Amino acid sequence: MPDEEMLSVAPDGRPAKDQPAWRKDFPLDWPEDEYRSRREFVAFLMLISGAFVTGHFWILLIQSWRKAAGNLPVKEIASLNELGVGQSKLFEYPRPGNRCILVRLSETTFVAYGQKCTHLSCPVLPRPDLGRMHCPCHEGWFDIRTGVPVAGPPRRPLPRVGLEVRDGKVFANGYVQGVI
Ligand code: FES
Numbered sequence: 690m691p692d693e694e695m696l697s698v699a700p701d702g703r704p705a706k707d708q709p710a711w712r713k714d715f716p717l718d719w720p721e722d723e724y725r726s727r728r729e730f731v732a733f734l735m736l737i738s739g740a741f742v743t744g745h746f747w748i749l750l751i752q753s754w755r756k757a758a759g760n761l762p763v764k765e766i767a768s769l770n771e772l773g774v775g776q777s778k779l780f781e782y783p784r785p786g787n788r789c790i791l792v793r794l795s796e797t798t799f800v801a802y803g804q805k806c807t808h809l810s811c812p813v814l815p816r817p818d819l820g821r822m823h824c825p826c827h828e829g830w831f832d833i834r835t836g837v838p839v840a841g842p843p844r845r846p847l848p849r850v851g852l853e854v855r856d857g858k859v860f861a862n863g864y865v866q867g868v869i
Pocket residue numbers: 806807808809810811824825826827828829841842843
């Protein structure tokens with residue numbers, strides 16, 4: 690039972706049951722007001738819990754997407770005699786529009802990277818004579834053998850494409866996690 694002292698009287702003097710609905714939504718009485726505060730606090734807690742659960746689902750979704758991305762197709766990207774040592778070739782992997790670059794470092798060594806710089810996505814270019822990949826936009830440099838940034842603004846390595854050589858051909862077979 691609310692404390693009578695804490696109940697206010699509406700300006701028109703009519704009892705609470707005869708008051709318009711909007712006055713119930715904006716009560717002047719302390720007991721009603723406290724009830725609303727509790728209700729708002731519970732709503733706030735539910736909102737936070739909902740955001741927490743949504744965040745977890747989002748993380749699970751990203752993880753399953755990454756797992757799925759691990760099973761990328763094997764795709765022929767070049768023949769062995771197509772590239773001399775020090776030469777490179779652009780290709781798209783795993784989907785059209787995902788531009789990558791293959792570089793032949795020696796008779797037996799190839800490397801391939803996603804061509805987007807990890808700073809602001811400019812296309813990187815091979816400089817095998819310097820042992821590096823170069824991003825001309827802001828003078829970013831990467832080690833050509835590992836994709837690790839060595840100078841300039843980039844902080845993350847280039848995404849490295851996994852390769853296999855067989856039957857005189859070079860195949861892309863996914864992305865390599867971490868640095869080899
Ligand atoms: S985009 Fe490559 S260094 Fe900035």
